[in-house]
Amino acid sequence: MSDDVRLSAGTATVTIAPDDGGAIHSLTVAGTELLRQDPGTGCFVMAPWAGRLGYGKLTVGDRTYQLPIDNPPNSIHGTVRDRAWEVVSRTANEAILRCRLTAPWPFAGTVVQTFTLTESGLTLAMRITTDHDPFPAQGGWHPWFLREVAPATGPLELGFHPAWQYERGPDYLPTGRHIPPTPPPWDDCFAMPDGVRARLTWPGFLEFTITSPVTDVVVWTLPEESLSVEAQSGPPNGLNTEPRTVTPNNPLDVRVDWAWRQLTDN
Template structure:
């Protein structure tokens, strides 16, 4: 399946934390021609990924590549149930709650940083109703970036999701062609008028997309900037959201469950059974 680019109006995927008030410290990883900058004070997002000096991610405080945790995409009407208890979350993409709390949080750097690897964590707190800890590990190689995120329950069990929301530049700005996005999904989640999955699985449709796809053998998506670079994004996770309705960038979002999954496909995190998700981005230069 290949992308068919088309400019449309921005969606609530563009909702993000406020612009920071001043400069922030980034942690720089380097490996050969690759350089990644992680911004722990801005939601522990990747603020920059450069290959031989070429930036791959859309720049700006709301962009780069941010973690989605402890839920991914929209949680319907800001509510989810855990057993007999219904919890309310802030409707930051009214009427829904979107993309979790991790991207709005300052993360702590863990010991053991090297030129190629670093890890961070933060403690779950309000508005999330359950105590826990989230850890994110970044490992940069000369031709790949591996990211692992885990969610731990420190007291009561709770449903949770984890994933990433990278904003890949549509055009690398060197006079080349726009990116193409290729993948083979087993199904597409039918999207209702409220932007939530209806529960029906349909044959994958052509883009443009703001849609969730099922890949039961693991996420595997290729982004190709013809004549310049190819990046293959993989994950053992079985779900991916593709969002390409803005002219500046395309988003390929591996995640542990579908949008509204806290309600429709809950994955329970317990003190002895954490949630762990990994994604690997591998690239090769074409020019």
């Protein structure tokens, strides 16, 4: 679309759609698309919470707020992925987008995303601020990496070594127990106390590393076409169970770095 923001550096390009939730619609390296292209895929931002919010209920102090249920029985992935974003600034390889927090989120604030592209990586940065009232917040990104790309000699491979897995109940919320990582398939959250680090490999084509200072990552392996590795600043329902409070003097900053190197000269 004409209002999309396109960044480029070396053989890498990124296309960001301000009118579609500030999402990344495309990431190409050496002319190869790495992200799924169906509506609602690509890579979207999750804020002011990431993953599932239990039964859509947010409790702050002695008050409980009800958010819309869009992934029964829970609310999922925040509110700003459904909003249009304002382009604050853009250059050839960097863009800054902003979105106000408004209803149905009960607190006034702002989310700012910064995208910085180099020849060998993309940095995603987010800041969540409040206008005045403190509130709990989380942030992260939900990419949909293609399993099969033409230059690769095989399907996408995932390598990561979490310390534990959050046991998931039938409502897809953590039960409170930490368990040894189970074999896939996964729609699960894992803890990496020293920071998230995961490696994706398209054999014979590209090695892709995801790193972040945050210590939780959701891995979703169920779609046939794609794989999601979602670094985020807290576990599902963390607004209620492990709240990180944003105040006027203490914003929430979240950063995820994607880095790649080609395995051949493709």
